[in-house]
Amino acid sequence: MAPGKKILGEERRQLILEWLKTSGEPLTGGELANRSNVSRQVIVNDITLLKARNEPIIATSQGYYYFASPAPEQWFERAVACIHKPQDTENELNILVDLGVLVKDVRIEHPVYGDLTASVMVSNRKEAAQFVQRINETNASYLSQLTDGVHLHTIAAKEKQTLDEAEAALKQAGFLLSE
Template sequence: MKKVLGEERRTLLLDILKSSTEPITGGELAAQTNVSRQVIVGDITLLKARNEPIIATSQGYLYMHTSSPAVLTERTIACSHSPEETEEELNILVDQGVTVKDVRIEHPVYGDLTASIMVSNRREVKQFMEKIKSTNSGYLSELTEGIHIHTIAAQSERALDEAEAAMKEAGYLIDLTD
C-alpha cells in the first residue's frame, strides 16, 4: 500500500472519521493511510487546530457531528469515590441509559482539568478500564482525593434523574444542597 501524504491524508482522515459512528483508534487510521500512529496524532492535532470537532476517547478518535439526529440533554454531576470504585460508578451511569462524556477536576496548580471519557455501555466501560490498566494510567480523581465532576448526557431528563438517583443510592453523588 502506498503512503498517503500530507493534506491528502488529513482529508482522508476527516472522511473516515465523519463516516464512522464508532471511535477509530490511531493504529487503525495509521494502517489505513500507511503511516505511523505518531503521524496520525500530529494530523489529528492539526485538524483540531482548524476547529474540526474531533475528540480523543479511550476507544479512539470520534468526529462530533453538529447536526446530531438525536437531541441529548446534559447535566453535570459531582461525585466522590475511590479509584477501585470507578468501574462500578461508570456502569451505574451507563446502565441508566446515559453517556458519560467526560471527567473534570479542579487542580490547585493547573485549575480545571478535563478528560474525555465518552462511554455509553458496559462494553465501552470495560474497554476504558482495560486501557487504564494496560497503560498503567491513573485517574484524574486521584489528584483530588476522589472528588470529580462528570458531564452526562441522555435522551431525556428522566434518564438523567434516574442516573443521579442511582449514584446517590450507591453513595457516589456529592449532594450540593447539603
C-alpha cells in the same frame, strides 16, 4: 492503495476525516496510521491540525471519534459531582450507562493547573470496560486520584428524567458527592 504507499499531507487528513465520519466506532491512532502507512505521531499531528480547523474530533480512551452533534434530536446535559475510589470507576460508569446516559467527560479542580477535563465518551458497558481496561493496561491514573476521588462528570441523555434517575442511582450507590 498499494501496500506500503504513504498517503501524504492534505489527502491523508481528508481521508482521516472520511474514515472517522463513516466509522460507527472510534478509530485508534494506530489503525489510522496503518491505513495511511505513516507513524502514529503523524496521525496525532494530523488530528491536531484538523481540530484547529474546528473539526469535532474527540480523543477517547477507545480512539478518535468524529462527534457531529445530531441537529434534530435534543440531548440534555448535566454536571454531577462524584466521589469514589479508583476500583469503583467501572461500577460508577455502569450505573450511568445502564440508565441510557452518555458519560461525556471527567473534570477535576487541580491545585496548580486549575480545571482539568478529559474526554470519556462512554455510553454502554462494553465501552466502560474498555475504558477501565485501557487505564489498567497503561498503568495510567484516573484524574480523580489527584483529588482524593472527587470529580465531576458531564452526563447527557435524551430526557431530563433520565438524568434525575442517574443522579439518584449515584446517590444510592454512595458515589454522589453530598453537600
